[in-house]
Amino acid sequence: xxxxxxxxxxxxxxxxVYGKPLVYFDNAATSQRLESVVRRMDRLxxxxxxxIHRAVHxxxxxxxxxxxxTRDAVRDFLNAGSREEIVFTSGTTASINLVAYxxxxxxxxxxxxxxxxxxxHHSNIVPWQLLCERKGAILKVLGIDDExxxxxDDLKALITSRTxxxxxxxxxxxxxxxxxxxEIVNICHSAxxxxxVDGAQGIVHQRVDVRDLDCDFYAFSGHKMxxxxxxxxxxxxxxxxxRMVPFMGGGEMIETVKFSGTTYAxxxxxxxxxxxxxxxxxxxxxxxxxxxxxxxxxxxxxMKEVEQFLTRELSLVYGVPRGTEKKIPLYSxxxxxxxxxxxxxxxxxxxxxxxxxxxxxxxxxxxxxxxxMVRVSIAPYNTLQEAEYFIKSLDKAxxxxx
Amino acid sequence: xxxxxEAKQAVIDDFSMYDEWLDKYEYLIELGKNLEEYPEExxxxxxxxxxxxxxxxxxxxxxxxxxxxxxxxxxxxxxGIISLLISVYSxxxxxxIAEDDFGFIxxxxxxxxxxxxxxxxxxSMIARIKELAAEMxxxxxxxxxxxxxxxxEDAAELAPLYDNVVLAIKQVYDPEIPVNVYDLGLIYxxxxxxxxxxxxxxxxxxxxxxxxxxxLAEVKKSVADVPGITGCEVELxxxxxxxxxxxxxxxxxxLGLDLND
Numbered sequence: 001x002x003x004x005x006x007x008x009x010x011x012x013x014x015x016x017v018y019g020k021p022l023v024y025f026d027n028a029a030t031s032q033r034l035e036s037v038v039r040r041m042d043r044l045x046x047x048x049x050x051x052i053h054r055a056v057h058x059x060x061x062x063x064x065x066x067x068x069x070t071r072d073a074v075r076d077f078l079n080a081g082s083r084e085e086i087v088f089t090s091g092t093t094a095s096i097n098l099v100a101y102x103x104x105x106x107x108x109x110x111x112x113x114x115x116x117x118x119x120x121h122h123s124n125i126v127p128w129q130l131l132c133e134r135k136g137a138i139l140k141v142l143g144i145d146d147e148x149x150x151x152x153d154d155l156k157a158l159i160t161s162r163t164x165x166x167x168x169x170x171x172x173x174x175x176x177x178x179x180x181x182x183e184i185v186n187i188c189h190s191a192x193x194x195x196x197v198d199g200a201q202g203i204v205h206q207r208v209d210v211r212d213l214d215c216d217f218y219a220f221s222g223h224k225m226x227x228x229x230x231x232x233x234x235x236x237x238x239x240x241x242x243r244m245v246p247f248m249g250g251g252e253m254i255e256t257v258k259f260s261g262t263t264y265a266x267x268x269x270x271x272x273x274x275x276x277x278x279x280x281x282x283x284x285x286x287x288x289x290x291x292x293x294x295x296x297x298x299x300x301x302x303m304k305e306v307e308q309f310l311t312r313e314l315s316l317v318y319g320v321p322r323g324t325e326k327k328i329p330l331y332s333x334x335x336x337x338x339x340x341x342x343x344x345x346x347x348x349x350x351x352x353x354x355x356x357x358x359x360x361x362x363x364x365x366x367x368x369x370x371x372x373m374v375r376v377s378i379a380p381y382n383t384l385q386e387a388e389y390f391i392k393s394l395d396k397a398x399x400x401x402x
Numbered sequence: 403x404x405x406x407x408e409a410k411q412a413v414i415d416d417f418s419m420y421d422e423w424l425d426k427y428e429y430l431i432e433l434g435k436n437l438e439e440y441p442e443e444x445x446x447x448x449x450x451x452x453x454x455x456x457x458x459x460x461x462x463x464x465x466x467x468x469x470x471x472x473x474x475x476x477x478x479x480x481x482g483i484i485s486l487l488i489s490v491y492s493x494x495x496x497x498x499i500a501e502d503d504f505g506f507i508x509x510x511x512x513x514x515x516x517x518x519x520x521x522x523x524x525x526s527m528i529a530r531i532k533e534l535a536a537e538m539x540x541x542x543x544x545x546x547x548x549x550x551x552x553x554x555e556d557a558a559e560l561a562p563l564y565d566n567v568v569l570a571i572k573q574v575y576d577p578e579i580p581v582n583v584y585d586l587g588l589i590y591x592x593x594x595x596x597x598x599x600x601x602x603x604x605x606x607x608x609x610x611x612x613x614x615x616x617x618l619a620e621v622k623k624s625v626a627d628v629p630g631i632t633g634c635e636v637e638l639x640x641x642x643x644x645x646x647x648x649x650x651x652x653x654x655x656x657l658g659l660d661l662n663d
Contacts, residue, residue: 018423339477341455342431346479349423357455371457371476400424400431401478 001296003303007381009290010226011035020351023386027224028173028201028330028377029355034226036286041228044279052278053252053269066282071268077288078218079209080235084267087241088281091232092200093123095219096167098234098271099196100127102244103217108164110136115158115166115193117142117150118367121173122360124198128167142168144367148175152183159191166195170202170218174361174375176330178202185214194240200224205328210235227287228280234271241267248273294380303329306384310376313391330377332359338401340372346397352390406498409490410506417510426511430482437485440474448615451526456480458527462534469496469538471531480524483512491531496538504528544601544635545593552596560594563630567592567600570624577613581656583621587648590639599633600625605644614638 007013010032015022024032044066050059052067067088075083089095108114114128118141132139140158143151150168159166166188171178181197188195194216199208203220210218217240222231236244246253246264250273255263264270294300307329314331335343344356355375358365365372376390404412420426444461451458456477463470471492475481490506491499507528552560571589572582583589583604591603602621606614618636625634649659 339456341477342479344455346424346427349427372455400428 001293001299003299003306003381003383006293006299007383009034009036010381011038013381017351017353018349023352023382023390025376025378025382025386025390026353026355027204027379027382028375030223030229031204031226031379032381033228034283034286034290036290037227037283040283040286041279044282049279051275063278067276067278070282070284073285073288074233077208077291078233078235079211081211082238085235085238085241087234087236087268087271088276089219089232089234090230090277091221091223092198092219093127093232095217095232095234096123096196096198097127098247099165099217099219099236099244100131102247102271103165103240104131104135104137106244108135108137111162112137113140113160113163114138115140115142115155115163115168117168118144119148119150119172119175119361119364120167120169121198121200122362123200124167124169125363137164138162141363142166144364148172148177150179150184152180152187155184155187156191159188159193163191163193166193167198168195169198169200170208171205171328171330172361172364173201173330174332174359174364174373176201176327176332176377178206178326178328181213181215189214201328201330216240222280222284222287225287226290228277228283230277231280231284233284238267241271246270246273250274252276299380302384303380306378306382306387309384309387310378310391313387314376328377330375332373332375334370334373335398335402338398340374342401343374343394343397346400347390347393350393350397352393403493406490406494406502413486413490414506414509427479430479430486432482433485434475434478434481437474437481437488438472440472444472445474451530456524458484458524460527460530462531464496464538467495467542468493469499469535473527483507483524484527486510487528487531496535496542499535500532500539502532504532541601541635541637544595544599544633545637556596560598563594563598563628564592566628567594567625567631570628571602571621573624574617574620576607577611577617579607579657581649581653583617585650585653585656586644587650587653588644594631597633598631599635600628600631602634602636603639604636605639607644609640609643 012032013022013024044063048059048062048066050057050063052060052064054060071083071086071088074086078086080086087095087098089098108131112135114132114137116125116128116139128139131137140163142155142158145151166184168179168181168184170181185195196217196219197213197215199218199220201224202208204225208218216237218235220233222233223229253265253270253273255265310329310331314333334340340356344354347354355377357372359373359375378387416429417426420429440459440461445459449459449461451460456475458473458475458480460471460473462472471488473484473488475484568584571584574583575581576583576586579586586607588606589602589604591601593601595601602625604621606617611617618638622634622636625631646659649657654660
C-alpha cells in the first residue's frame with residue numbers, strides 16, 4: 001500500500017482550484033471524506049432510511065443494526081470496557097458540552113474547581129466557563145512553557161479537594177504536540193480528580209486505548225477522521241455516566257414517561273435523546289476500517305518521509321516546529337513581516353488550502369503574543385510532491401510580502 | 403474630484419490590466435504599502451474592527467457635509483483593498499455611500515476576499531462604512547428639517563418642548579465634573595423640527611474623554627424619553643474647542659469660580 005492508493009479513496013482530492021491541482025493541507029480543521037463514507041451515507045439515505053430502535057419493520061431493523069454495530073466498532077477501536085460507554089453525539093463540541101452539563105449538574109457546586117489548560121481549543125474552554133458561571137465554580141488554568149509543553153509538574157499543586165474535573169487536549173490543535181495524557185491522568189487520579197480528554201486531534205494520528213490511558217471521558221469527532229460531518233463520540237466510564245443526570249430530554253432516552261415522574265433509559269440511550277444522525281453515524285465504521293489500513297509498514301515509511309521533509313524545511317526557514325519529540329504532522333508558524341492572512345490568501349491562489357488565524361485558541365495566541373498563525377496539517381493522502389510544491393509556494397508568497 | 407461611478411471605473415480599469423491572480427495580489431500589496439499612514443494614536447479599541455484573521459482600524463470625520471475615511475490593517479492585502487475603498491468612497495456625500503451596493507468589489511474579482519465566511523475585518527469594515535454614512539444621512543436629515551419655516555403656531559407648540567428637552571439634557575452629568583453637560587456649555591446647537599425630532603450638536607471638555615460614547619448615549623436617551631419628542635440625533639464636534647468661558651453662571655457658582663472670570 002502506498003500514498004497513491006490512499007489518495008484514490010478520496011474523490012475530492014482529484015479536483016483543481018483556480019486551475020491548479022488542489023493541495024489540501026487543512027486536515028486538522030476537517031479531513032476529506034472517504035468514498036466509502038459517502039457511499040454508505042448514500043445507501044442509508046436512499047435505501048435503508050428508517051428511524052432506529054423502535055419500529056419492528058425491516059428497514060428499521062436494518063438501520064438499527066447499522067447504527068448499533070457502529071457502537072461495537074467504536075468500542076473495539078477505543079478498547080472501551082463496554083458498548084454502554086460509547087455515546088454518539090454530533091462531534092467533539094457536543095461531547096464536551098454533554099459532560100459540562102450532565103457531569104456539572106450532578107457533581108459541581110459553588111466553590112468547586114475545574115481545570116483546563118492554556119492550549120485548549122475554545123470548545124474545551126467555553127463549556128467549562130459556562131458551567132462555572134452557572135454553578136459559581138472556579139476555572140483554573142494549567143499553563144504551558146515557552147516551547148508549548150504543558151507544565152505537568154504544576155498540575156499536582158493546582159488540584160485541590162474542590163477540583164472536580166480536569167479537561168485536557170490529547171493533542172493541541174495549534175501546537176500538534178502529543179500531551180502526556182497517561183501521566184496527567186495518573187496525577188489527577190492520585191488526587192481523586194477525574195479527567196476528560198479532548199481527542200479531536202488525538203484520535204486521528206495514533207491508536208487510542210482508553211483503558212490504557214485510564215481517562216474518565218474521551219471526546220472526538222468523526223469528520224476529522226474521514227467519516228461524515230455531524231458524527232462524534234463521547235466515551236465515558238460507566239461509573240460516571242450511570243450517575244450523571246441526562247443532558248437532553250426527549251424520545252429514545254426514557255424508560256417510562258408519566259406525569260408523576262419519568263425514568264430514564266439505561267446507558268447509552270440515556271444520553272441519546274431524539275433522532276440521532278442515523279445515516280451518518282455508521283460511516284464511523286468506514287473511518288475505523290480505514291484507520292486500520294494506515295498501519296501498513298510501506299505506507300507508514302512513505303508518510304514519514306513527507307512528514308520529515310516538512311519538519312526539516314519548515315524548521316530550517318521558519319524555525320518551526322517547537323518541541324518536535326512527539327508531534328502529529330501539524331505545523332503552526334509565524335513569518336516575520338508577513339501576515340498570516342496574506343500568506344493564506346496567496347497560497348490559496350496557488351491551489352493550497354492552509355488555515356490562518358487564531359485557530360479557535362485565542363488564549364494560546366495571547367500566550368505567544370501573536371494575533372494569529374498559519375497552520376499546515378497533513379493527512380496520509382498528502383504526497384511528498386505536494387509538500388515540495390507547498391514549500392516552494394510558501395517561499396514565493398513570503399518573497400511577495402516581505 | 404471624480405464622480406463615484408468614475409472612481410469605481412478607474413479601479414476596475416486598473417484591475418483589468420492583470421490576468422494572473424498573483425499579479426493582482428502584487429498590485430494590492432503595492433497599494434497597501436503606499437496607503438496613507440494611519441495615526442498610531444487612532445488605533446484605539448473603538449476604531450478596531452476585529453476578525454479572526456486580519457484586524458482593521460477605521461476612523462472617519464465629517465467636513466462640509468462630506469464623510470472622510472482613514473483606515474489601516476495589519477495584513478497587507480487587506481490594506482490594499484482598504485486603499486481601493488478609500489479612493490472610491492472617502493470624501494463623498496454620505497447619502498451616495500449609504501445607497502451604494504459596493505458591488506464593484508466583486509466586479510474586480512475580490513468577492514472571495516469579502517465572503518462573510520472569511521471572518522476577516524474587511525466585511526465588517528464595509529458594513530461600518532455604510533453604517534457611518536447612514537448615520538450621517540440621518541443626522542443631516544434631522545438638521546435640515548430643523549431649518550424649516552415655522553408658523554407662529556408651530557413655534558408655540560415647540561416652545562414647551564424646548565424647555566423640557568433642556569431639562570432632560572440637564573439630567574446628564576459630566577463624569578468628572580459635578581456639573582451637568584448643559585450648564586457646562588457642552589451643547590452647541592439644539593434644534594427641534596416639526597416632526598418633533600431633536601437634533602443636538604455637542605462637544606466635550608477634552609477630545610480624549612474616555613466616557614464620550616456613554617455620555618452621548620445618555621444625552622440621546624434622556625432627550626428621546628421626553629414626552630412628545632419622537633427622535634433624537636446627537637452629533638459630536640470639537641469645533642470650536644470648549645473652554646471655560648462657555649460655563650453658565652450656575653456652573654461657575656457650583657465650581658466656585660469667580661462669575662467675572
